[in-house]
Amino acid sequence: MAAPYIPTTDSGFASWSANFEALVAVNFAAYGLTSGQATAYTTADGDYQTAYVAATNPGTRTPVTIAAKDAARVTAEALARELAMIIKANPLVSDETLVLLGITVDKFPATPVPTPTTFPLLDFLRATPGQHTLQWRDSETPTIKAKPEGAIGMEVWVVIDTTPAATPEDAVYFGSKTKSPFSLDYAEADRGKIASIFGRWVTQTNLVGPWSDGVSFEIGW
Numbered sequence: 001m002a003a004p005y006i007p008t009t010d011s012g013f014a015s016w017s018a019n020f021e022a023l024v025a026v027n028f029a030a031y032g033l034t035s036g037q038a039t040a041y042t043t044a045d046g047d048y049q050t051a052y053v054a055a056t057n058p059g060t061r062t063p064v065t066i067a068a069k070d071a072a073r074v075t076a077e078a079l080a081r082e083l084a085m086i087i088k089a090n091p092l093v094s095d096e097t098l099v100l101l102g103i104t105v106d107k108f109p110a111t112p113v114p115t116p117t118t119f120p121l122l123d124f125l126r127a128t129p130g131q132h133t134l135q136w137r138d139s140e141t142p143t144i145k146a147k148p149e150g151a152i153g154m155e156v157w158v159v160i161d162t163t164p165a166a167t168p169e170d171a172v173y174f175g176s177k178t179k180s181p182f183s184l185d186y187a188e189a190d191r192g193k194i195a196s197i198f199g200r201w202v203t204q205t206n207l208v209g210p211w212s213d214g215v216s217f218e219i220g221w
Contacts, residue, residue: 005084005104006077010069014052016102017076021045023101024083031097032090037083044076113150116201116209120154125181129221130188132195135181145180148209151201153178155208158197160186164216165196176202191221 007013021042024031028038048069054060055069084103087093095105121137138148147153157171165171174184186195196216201209 005102006080010052010056010073013073013077014049017045017048017080020080020101031083031087031093031101033083033086037086041076041079041083044072044079048072048076113203113205113207115207116148116151116203118148118201119210120199120201120212122197122199122212122215124215124217127217127220130186130191130219131183132186132197132217132219133181133183134197134215136177136199138201148201150203151209152176152204153202154199155202156182156184156197156199158184158195159214160190160193160195160219162193164194165214168198168211168214171196171198186219188221190219193219195219 005016007016024033024038025042028035051065051069051072054065084101087101088098088103088106098105118138118140121139121142123135123137125133125135127133135145136147136154137143137145140148153176155176156174157168158174159165159168159171161170184195184197194216195218196214198214199212
């Protein structure tokens, strides 16, 4: 449940409402409000501020002014809640803006990201001296070049030998790639050897999926 954002005390509400009105009056369009709604709140806030001063000033504090203050607060608070709901529902309004307006920012528990169950498909694009360039596709969506949901990138592991490697058992970690296409750089001493490349998806919390099939290419120079 969201924490209450409108103060319970009259003095607290006077300060909150004044801030809310000042921002809404200027930025109503950015919040998804109309000019009429902004004007209506300016009027409601003005009525409350006037009634609050009269009800708290010893020289004018009477049962009549107190009742007028309470009635003005009911009107202003009801309109404030209505406008706040519209503002919170606007996807263009940031959490920072809600804080400035004095509106509670709802925080929901993050949905755990599962371990990837699919694997990359590696496509060779080109070879240049000391470098291979590849791209990835996902085994579940092979017609597009996109990572699976939850994956932030692909770990790249490489075996460099005189013959292609069938498994990543002896592979060396070449880093994680977050964009496709990507390039792999080799040492000049490996010229003429075979690079066998394997990949697996990785999440923000370092959960990794199954290995891709290996792809092997000669390292030229």
